Amino acid sequence: MIPDQWYAVVESKEVPEGKPVAFRRLGQDLVFWRDTSASGERKIVVMRDHCPHRQAKLSKGKLVEGNIECPFHGFLFDHAGACQLIPANGKNGPRPKIFQTKVYPSREAYGFIWVWKGEPRKEYPPIPFFEGLEEYQYGSFHKEWATHYTRAIENQLDLAHLPFVHADTIGRGNKTLVNGPYSILEDESIYVWFDFQRDHGQVAIRPAELDKPDKSWQLSFKFPNIWMLRPSSRIQLFAAFAPIDDEKTMIYIRSYYKATKYQLVNVIISKITALFSRKILSQDEEIVVTQTPKQGGLDCGDKYIPADRPILLYHTHRDELIRAGEWEKLSPAVSV
Numbered sequence: 001m002i003p004d005q006w007y008a009v010v011e012s013k014e015v016p017e018g019k020p021v022a023f024r025r026l027g028q029d030l031v032f033w034r035d036t037s038a039s040g041e042r043k044i045v046v047m048r049d050h051c052p053h054r055q056a057k058l059s060k061g062k063l064v065e066g067n068i069e070c071p072f073h074g075f076l077f078d079h080a081g082a083c084q085l086i087p088a089n090g091k092n093g094p095r096p097k098i099f100q101t102k103v104y105p106s107r108e109a110y111g112f113i114w115v116w117k118g119e120p121r122k123e124y125p126p127i128p129f130f131e132g133l134e135e136y137q138y139g140s141f142h143k144e145w146a147t148h149y150t151r152a153i154e155n156q157l158d159l160a161h162l163p164f165v166h167a168d169t170i171g172r173g174n175k176t177l178v179n180g181p182y183s184i185l186e187d188e189s190i191y192v193w194f195d196f197q198r199d200h201g202q203v204a205i206r207p208a209e210l211d212k213p214d215k216s217w218q219l220s221f222k223f224p225n226i227w228m229l230r231p232s233s234r235i236q237l238f239a240a241f242a243p244i245d246d247e248k249t250m251i252y253i254r255s256y257y258k259a260t261k262y263q264l265v266n267v268i269i270s271k272i273t274a275l276f277s278r279k280i281l282s283q284d285e286e287i288v289v290t291q292t293p294k295q296g297g298l299d300c301g302d303k304y305i306p307a308d309r310p311i312l313l314y315h316t317h318r319d320e321l322i323r324a325g326e327w328e329k330l331s332p333a334v335s336v
């Protein structure tokens, strides 16, 4: 996984007020809860779902005045993971430091909870998100896929599969030939312009032969885990790929649409686009979970064609970011 990044991991609405909830994300069992104590103001807290005492799951416990209480022996932990009470030792008894739990830096923004994968730091980069969605509303759903998140991301950058996997939905029309695509990496994002054509015997134009189109991008991916497709100015499809572990990914799909002034029409648009997106996603899932190995990458054995350029850009930059993270860890030792 790329270190030192904000990952969208669960939707805000999945974490209610007043009780802890468990999610496995980023290869860890985590407990999410909201600190509603006076100083907390619904502050989101993400902790290792594991009590340091006798290793029960904290998510089975409850919230008590801005702390989470372990269900086993009632130890209390605050939003910073510090143990505030060991009932068996007494209210004024000792609370040794070994009972500190691990807390992950987290934020809440754009209807998601974001977890920082990496060492805590004084200042964090901004949360990555797409701009210009203020006038839009969205309907959303999520679906777990039995594959590594890289495969799920590759799939959303894969153009050549459309007329085959989605022959009766977004790939209708037998346009199997892919010109380009023109794709660039800029500001930690990949932007893609594509052009599908029916094959009349012409040869696809290679990416290097294309100039930058003078319209805005149609497909984009922002590192480390969000994606957007803009089929029209009214509808924008969004996905977040939340890594569960090496073999599972939770995919969050949102259909953003330009709201009309009629609420009923908005609800209908939202329902139809969600149904459509569900169908497309299940068409993808059926094939992607059969890919081996389960994790994609430049050295996984896949062989690319020019139409796969966005996938190549993704993996090249992902590898660069991972290497940069490793170098950062090593560099203090090297400079001595």
Ligand code: FES
Binding pocket: 051, 052, 053, 054, 055, 056, 070, 071, 072, 073, 074, 075
């Ligand atoms: S296991 Fe959590 S308080 Fe004992």
Ligand SMILES: [Fe+2]
Binding pocket: 155, 161, 162, 165, 166, 280, 284
């Ligand atoms: Fe697809």
